[in-house]
Every structure is written in C-alpha cells, then in structure tokens.
Amino acid sequence: MTGVPMVLAEKVSKNFGSNRVLRGISLEVDPGEVLCIVGPSGSGKSTFLRCINHLEVVDGGRLSVDGQLVGYRQKGEKLYELKLKEAAFQRQEIGMVFQRFNLFPHLTAVENIILAPMRVKKISKAAATARAMELLERVGLGDKGDAYPAHLSGGQQQRVAIARALAMDPKLMLFDEPTSALDPELVGEVLDVMKGLAKSGMTMIVVTHEMGFAREVADTLVFMDDGVVVEAGAPRQILNDPQHDRTKAFLSKVL
Amino acid sequence: MSEPESDRMIESEPDRKLRDRSGQGTDNSPAEAIVAIPLRHPWRIVIAVVLLLGLAVFVLDAAQRPDYGWPDVGKYIFDRRISQAAWVTLWLTIYSMIGAIVIGLLLAIMRLSPNPVLKSVAWLYIWIFRGTPVYVQLVFWGIVALIYPVFTLGIPFTTPWVTVPNEIFTNLFITAVIGLALNEAAYMSEIVRAGLLSVDEGQAEASTALAMSWGQTMRYVVVPQAMKIIIPPTGNEVISMLKTTSLVAAIPLSIDLYGVSRGISAVTFTPVPLLIVASLWYLLFTSVLMVGQHFIEKRFSRGTGRAKTDKAPIAPEPAPTAGPGAPGTPLGTDFGGKG
Numbered sequence: 001m002t003g004v005p006m007v008l009a010e011k012v013s014k015n016f017g018s019n020r021v022l023r024g025i026s027l028e029v030d031p032g033e034v035l036c037i038v039g040p041s042g043s044g045k046s047t048f049l050r051c052i053n054h055l056e057v058v059d060g061g062r063l064s065v066d067g068q069l070v071g072y073r074q075k076g077e078k079l080y081e082l083k084l085k086e087a088a089f090q091r092q093e094i095g096m097v098f099q100r101f102n103l104f105p106h107l108t109a110v111e112n113i114i115l116a117p118m119r120v121k122k123i124s125k126a127a128a129t130a131r132a133m134e135l136l137e138r139v140g141l142g143d144k145g146d147a148y149p150a151h152l153s154g155g156q157q158q159r160v161a162i163a164r165a166l167a168m169d170p171k172l173m174l175f176d177e178p179t180s181a182l183d184p185e186l187v188g189e190v191l192d193v194m195k196g197l198a199k200s201g202m203t204m205i206v207v208t209h210e211m212g213f214a215r216e217v218a219d220t221l222v223f224m225d226d227g228v229v230v231e232a233g234a235p236r237q238i239l240n241d242p243q244h245d246r247t248k249a250f251l252s253k254v255l
Numbered sequence: 256m257s258e259p260e261s262d263r264m265i266e267s268e269p270d271r272k273l274r275d276r277s278g279q280g281t282d283n284s285p286a287e288a289i290v291a292i293p294l295r296h297p298w299r300i301v302i303a304v305v306l307l308l309g310l311a312v313f314v315l316d317a318a319q320r321p322d323y324g325w326p327d328v329g330k331y332i333f334d335r336r337i338s339q340a341a342w343v344t345l346w347l348t349i350y351s352m353i354g355a356i357v358i359g360l361l362l363a364i365m366r367l368s369p370n371p372v373l374k375s376v377a378w379l380y381i382w383i384f385r386g387t388p389v390y391v392q393l394v395f396w397g398i399v400a401l402i403y404p405v406f407t408l409g410i411p412f413t414t415p416w417v418t419v420p421n422e423i424f425t426n427l428f429i430t431a432v433i434g435l436a437l438n439e440a441a442y443m444s445e446i447v448r449a450g451l452l453s454v455d456e457g458q459a460e461a462s463t464a465l466a467m468s469w470g471q472t473m474r475y476v477v478v479p480q481a482m483k484i485i486i487p488p489t490g491n492e493v494i495s496m497l498k499t500t501s502l503v504a505a506i507p508l509s510i511d512l513y514g515v516s517r518g519i520s521a522v523t524f525t526p527v528p529l530l531i532v533a534s535l536w537y538l539l540f541t542s543v544l545m546v547g548q549h550f551i552e553k554r555f556s557r558g559t560g561r562a563k564t565d566k567a568p569i570a571p572e573p574a575p576t577a578g579p580g581a582p583g584t585p586l587g588t589d590f591g592g593k594g
Contacts, residue, residue: 053464084469091466102461106479115475116465161461168465 004067006031006203011061021047023227034204036214039224045207049174053094054087095165099177101157103149109160110145113167135163139193155186175206223247324528331532340515341536347500352493354436359443384441390505396434397506400424431503446488450481486555490548494541
C-alpha cells in the first residue's frame with residue numbers, strides 16, 4: 001500500500017457562518033511522517049486538525065485519511081454523508097490529544113485508557129488493563145494507574161491523554177497544541193513522549209508553538225495564516241530562511 | 256513592617272506588645288500569638304432571648320388550648336390507620352419519583368439531542384406539564400377513565416381491530432402515581448438538563464474522538480459527571496414530592512396520610528389534632544430524607560475536585576436551600592416554583 005498518503009487535503013475549506021476559517025488547504029502527509037503546523041492564533045490550525053477527525057464537517061474540497069474520504073462516501077459523482085456510526089468507525093484509526101487534556105475526571109488513569117477499547121473495540125477488561133499499564137509505562141507513568149486526573153500534574157495528565165489515544169492503536173495521531181496549557185517546566189516531559197512516538201514511526205500532525213520541537217522532530221513544517229498554507233517545507237529551511245513576509249513576521253515574534 | 260497609627264486602633268496590652276516587638280527589627284524568634292478580645296455580638300444574644308421567650312409563650316399557650324387536642328394527638332399519632340397511610344404516602348413518593356426521574360432523564364436527553372423531532376416533543380411536554388397546576392392535572396387524571404373508557408387500536412374513524420377497557424385509570428393509586436410522575440418529570444428534566452449542560456464540552460469531544468458513539472458518550476462520560484449537579488436538587492424534589500402527594504385528594508385518592516387524617520377527623524370532629532399528627536409524620540419523613548440527601552451528596556462529590564486529597568470536608572455544590580416547591584438551581588436555570 002505504498003504511495004497512498006496518510007492524510008491528503010485538497011483545497012479544504014470550512015466556514016463558520018460568514019467567517020471563512022479554512023480557505024483552501026492543500027497538503028499531504030505520508031505514513032510515518034511528522035508534520036508540524038505553526039501559525040498565529042485564529043489561523044485555522046486547530047480547525048484543520050478537527051476536520052481530519054471529522055469533529056468539524058468540511059465545507060469544500062476533499063480530505064481523506066489513508067485513502068478514505070473523511071465523513072463522506074463517494075458513489076459515482078455524488079457524495080453521501082456518513083452515518084454517525086460510520087464516522088465513529090473512521091475515528092478509531094485517528095488518535096487525538098487536546099490542549100486541555102480532556103481526561104475524564106471521574107475515572108482513574110487506567111479507567112480513562114481502557115474505556116474506549118472496552119466499549120468500542122469490545123476488548124476484555126483484563127486485556128485492556130494490561131495494555132493500559134504497558135502504555136502508562138511507555139509514557140513514564142507506570143505507578144500512576146490508580147490516580148484520578150485531579151491528582152496528576154498537567155504534564156502527567158497530558159501523558160495519560162496520549163496513552164489513552166494510543167490505546168485505540170491509531171495509525172495517525174493528531175496533537176492540538178498539546179503543551180500550551182502546561183507550566184513551562186512540565187512541557188519537556190510531554191515533548192519527550194512525543195519525540196519517542198515520532199521515533200517509533202507514528203504518523204503525527206502536531207499543531208504547536210514549540211519551535212524547538214518542530215525543528216528537531218518535524219519532517220515537514222507548515223506555516224498557516226488566515227486559513228491558508230503560507231509556506232511549507234523542511235523545518236530548518238523555513239525557520240532559518242523564511243521566504244514569505246508573513247512567515248518572517250510571525251517567526252520574528254516567536255523565535 | 257509598619258505599625259498603622261490609625262486612631263481606630265484600640266490601645267490594649269497585646270497591641271503594645273506587638274509594637275514593642277516590631278521595634279526590634281528582624282529577628283527569627285517565632286511571632287507571638289495575638290491575644291485580643293474577640294468582637295462581641297450583644298444584639299445576637301438579646302434577639303435570641305426575645306425569640307426564645309416568644310416561643311416559650313407560644314408553646315405554653317398552645318399546651319393549654321383545648322382546640323389543639325393534645326390527648327387526641329397522642330391517641331392518633333401511632334394509630335394503625337395513620338401509620339398505614341404514612342406507608343402509602345411513602346410509596347406514592349417513591350414510585351412517582353422513580354417514574355419522574357426516568358421520564359425526566361429521557362426528556363432531558365431528547366431536548367439535548369441533535370434530532371429536531373425529539374427536541375420539539377420534549378419541549379411541548381415540558382410546556383404543558385410545567386405550565387399547568389399539578390392539582391388540575393390530578394383532577395384530570397381522575398376523570399380520564401370517563402373521557403377514554405376504552406383503548407382502541409386500528410385505523411382512526413373506522414371499526415377498531417382491538418378494544419381494551421381502560422383499567423389503568425380505574426386504579427386510583429396507579430392513577431395518582433402516573434399523575435404525580437408525569438408532572439414531576441417536567442421539573443426533573445430541567446434539573447437533568449442543567450446537569451448535562453454543566454459537563455465541559457471537551458469531555459464529549461474527547462469521547463467522540465475516541466470513536467465512542469453519542470449514546471456511549473452520554474452513558475459513560477457525560478451522565479456520571481452530571482450526577483454531582485443533578486443529585487442535590489433531586490433530593491430537594493423528593494422532599495417536595497412527599498408533600499405534593501397530599502394533593503392526590505383531587506383524584507380523589509384518600510388512603511394517603513393527609514386523606515386518612517382528614518377522614519378520621521371528619522368522623523371525630525377534631526381536625527386540628529389530626530392535622531398535627533399528619534404534619535409530624537411528614538416532618539419525620541422529610542427529616543430522614545434530609546439526612547439521606549446529605550450523605551448521597553457527599554458520596555457523589557468524590558473523585559473529581561479536591562474532596563479526595565484534602566482531609567477537610569469541602570463544601571459541596573451550592574446546596575439548594577430547601578424551600579417548598581422551589582427546586583435548587585445551582586446553575587441558575589429558571590425552574591418555576593410549583594403551584
């Protein structure tokens with residue numbers, strides 16, 4: 001199955017009322033690639049990420065994950081909206097990590113991780129728990145399985161959230177500003193987990209403000225502004241020698 | 256460290272000690288504990304004494320008034336007919352609340368569902384059942400068997416295929432439970448809805464992103480978290496329902512606590528002592544329910560928040576002040592009081 005991009009966006013657009021948030025995004029992410037998206041707030045980065053997971057419905061263009069159209073089925077010339085169940089089935093293969101963690105506060109770390117595998121994939125509790133412990137070990141929280149989110153630091157919560165997403169065995173991971181809500185001294189531990197994940201060959205799309213991370217880990221860096229991709233390329237090249245004025249202006253503020 | 260030279264400062268022994276210490280500059284010896292005369296509240300005592308005297312006068316007077324019929328109160332308080340009626344009232348409350356919670360939960364989920372048909376149905380239901388007095392509704396359910404003597408199944412305005420006599424509404428106890436539950440469901444749905452809305456949107460989003468369906472998201476993620484908000488006003492509704500059951504006289508059902516008390520007094524011509532007897536039983540039940548509510552609230556505030564780490568008890572959600580017919584509204588949603 002080589003040659004099929006993991007994510008293929010062709011002129012994707014999205015409006016909220018009269019507000020055009022995405023105005024024709026075209027990009028390609030290959031399997032195993034790490035793509036970082038940077039840009040000023042309100043540029044549509046998060047919306048684009050949410051479209052990939054069908055949390056937002058795309059208004060125009062084509063968006064497909066692993067060769068499958070997101071949210072629609074094509075029959076001849078016509079597009080049919082997917083049933084909620086079918087959309088949920090597509091999401092199984094896409095993990096998502098949120099800025100505000102969004103762990104379930106009434107469940108322990110392990111319970112957070114095993115909920116979806118048990119309810120969606122119908123995996124037995126024992127098997128799901130064993131896998132959860134393995135994943136917690138992997139994110140460096142092997143001893144925190146029984147802790148409630150309220151008793152974990154922000155960095156620990158975000159690592160549990162990553163483990164929770166990984167428990168569904170996704171082939172694509174989306175990160176929506178995963179370190180923006182963290183105290184500065186907790187950012188590193190989350191980025192380390194993400195680096196490890198990138199090394200293991202996971203396809204990742206990361207919306208971030210961490211330029212250091214982007215420079216080190218990303219295969220491709222995309223600069224978005226005002227709903228369009230302004231510039232895309234190798235991170236070193238874009239960060240060191242931006243071609244576009246808007247990219248220059250943005251980078252001069254954040255670097 | 257500056258010593259305020261305000262003229263409001265009252266010079267006292269401890270004050271002077273404090274100042275003397277501060278004059279010595281920095282030193283690492285522990286600060287001396289403040290010994291001050293606490294603020295006095297003389298008027299509180301005066302008002303309390305006046306109120307207690309007033310209460311004593313009322314009690315002494317009431318004890319002597321023949322109309323209260325204290326011997327009769329003693330005679331009927333543990334009368335078998337009364338305790339059986341109290342039992343009926345208790346079961347009316349329990350069945351009605353169970354029905355109301357189930358229907359209320361359904362209505363709340365319907366109102367929040369993306370389906371406009373379900374939304375409208377729930378809205379219409381709440382509009383009608385919250386917009387008319389429960390007493391009127393009970394009278395209606397009492398005569399519904401006369402309006403609809405039979406249930407039929409078939410094509411409208413042709414000869415029906417199946418005809419079943421309306422037997423449900425000839426049982427007055429069941430009629431009462433239906434009437435009370437249908438009315439209460441409208442209020443419960445608003446309480447449940449407020450609870451569901453109080454759960455952060457990110458929770459449902461995270462659940463959806465994990466490929467869980469809308470139903471699974473509700474069941475495993477949203478509803479468990481909403482319980483903390485739903486429980487306190489629901490306890491309030493149970494207490495309210497216990498008293499509302501006295502309105503089943505409108506059906507007319509007369510085997511409940513109030514009905515039996517009135518029945519006995521109609522024969523003995525001693526209304527006041529029997530009203531006191533009924534009130535004491537209602538008070539007993541509501542007191543027990545208040546204690547139960549306290550423990551349930553404590554239980555449902557765990558897991559989230561700080562309640563688990565800190566030893567000190569944390570005040571639970573804004574506790575609804577128990578006013579008759581005024582459901583607690585921690586979220587400020589407008590629930591009307593009940594007629």
